[in-house]
Amino acid sequence: MNHGIALVRRPSSRLAEGLVTHIERSTVDIELARRQHDAYSAALEGAGWTVRDVVPAEHCPDSVFVEDTVLVCGNRAVLARSGAPQRRPEVAGTESAVRAVGLDVTRIETPGTLDGGDVLQAGDTVYVGRGGRTNGEAIRQLRRLLPDRRVVGVPLGRVLHLKSAVTALPDGTFLTWPGLVDTAVFPAVRTVDEEPGCHVVPLGGDRVLIAASAPKTAALLDDLGFTPVVVDISEFEKLEGCVTCLSVLVPQV
Numbered sequence: 721m722n723h724g725i726a727l728v729r730r731p732s733s734r735l736a737e738g739l740v741t742h743i744e745r746s747t748v749d750i751e752l753a754r755r756q757h758d759a760y761s762a763a764l765e766g767a768g769w770t771v772r773d774v775v776p777a778e779h780c781p782d783s784v785f786v787e788d789t790v791l792v793c794g795n796r797a798v799l800a801r802s803g804a805p806q807r808r809p810e811v812a813g814t815e816s817a818v819r820a821v822g823l824d825v826t827r828i829e830t831p832g833t834l835d836g837g838d839v840l841q842a843g844d845t846v847y848v849g850r851g852g853r854t855n856g857e858a859i860r861q862l863r864r865l866l867p868d869r870r871v872v873g874v875p876l877g878r879v880l881h882l883k884s885a886v887t888a889l890p891d892g893t894f895l896t897w898p899g900l901v902d903t904a905v906f907p908a909v910r911t912v913d914e915e916p917g918c919h920v921v922p923l924g925g926d927r928v929l930i931a932a933s934a935p936k937t938a939a940l941l942d943d944l945g946f947t948p949v950v951v952d953i954s955e956f957e958k959l960e961g962c963v964t965c966l967s968v969l970v971p972q973v
C-alpha cells in the first residue's frame with residue numbers, strides 16, 4: 721500500500737552546530753546520525769511511504785529537521801518563516817521539493833514567523849503553538865491561507881515546538897507530556913510517562929512511528945492496538961529533534 725510521499729533531508733555535516741534552546745548541548749556523532757537517518761527513511765519506506773530527498777543544505781546545520789520548513793495541508797504547502805532567522809535559508813530547497821510534488825504553494829510573510837513543528841493537524845483542526853518560533857501574526861495568516869480549517873492557537877510553555885509537547889494518534893486522542901502546554905484545548909488527552917513518548921507520527925493504518933527513547937509509550941501503543949514502528953534518533957534528540965521533525969508526509973489524495 722502506498723500512502724504517499726515522505727520528504728526527508730539528509731543531515732548536513734555541520735549538524736552538530738544545530739540550535740539548542742531548552743537542553744544542554746552534548747556531542748553529536750555525525751556518522752551515527754547519518755545511519756540513524758537512513759534507518760528512519762527505511763522505516764517510512766517499510767510503512768508504505770515513497771521517500772524523496774529534499775536537496776541537502778550543507779550550510780544549514782538544522783536542515784535535517786525538514787518538518788519545520790513547511791506545512792502541508794491537503795494539496796497545499798505553506799512555506800514557513802522560522803522565528804530562528806538562521807533557519808530561514810532552509811526553505812528554498814523545500815519549496816523546490818513541494819513544487820515538484822505538485823502542491824499549491826503559499827508562504828508565511830514577514831512579520832509572521834512560523835516553524836512547521838508548531839503545527840499539529842487533526843481532522844479539520846489545525847493547532848498552532850504560539851512560542852519562541854511562531855507568532856500571532858503567522859496564526860492570523862494561516863487562518864486566511866486555510867479558510868476551510870479551524871485554526872486554534874495554543875500558548876506554549878518552556879518547550880521548543882507544539883509537537884515537542886503534544887501529538888495526535890489515529891484514534892482521535894492526543895499524547896502529551898505534562899506541564900509544557902495548556903491541554904484544555906485538546907479533546908481526549910492521554911498523558912505519557914516519558915517525554916519523547918508524546919512525539920508520534922501516524923504512518924497509516926495502525927502503524928505509529930515512535931522513538932526508541934520512549935519504550936514505555938511504545939508498549940502502551942502496542943497495548944492500545946497500534947503497531948509501533950520504533951526508530952533510534954538519539955543524535956537528533958541531542959538537538960531537540962524528535963520523530964515528527966525529520967520528515968514531511970504528503971498523503972496521497
Ligand SMILES: NC(=O)NCCC[C@H](N)C(=O)O
Nearest residue numbers: 738739785837959960961965
Ligand atoms: N519540529 C522539530 O521538533 N524540530 C526540531 C528542530 C531542532 C533544531 N535544533 C532547532 O532548534 O530548530
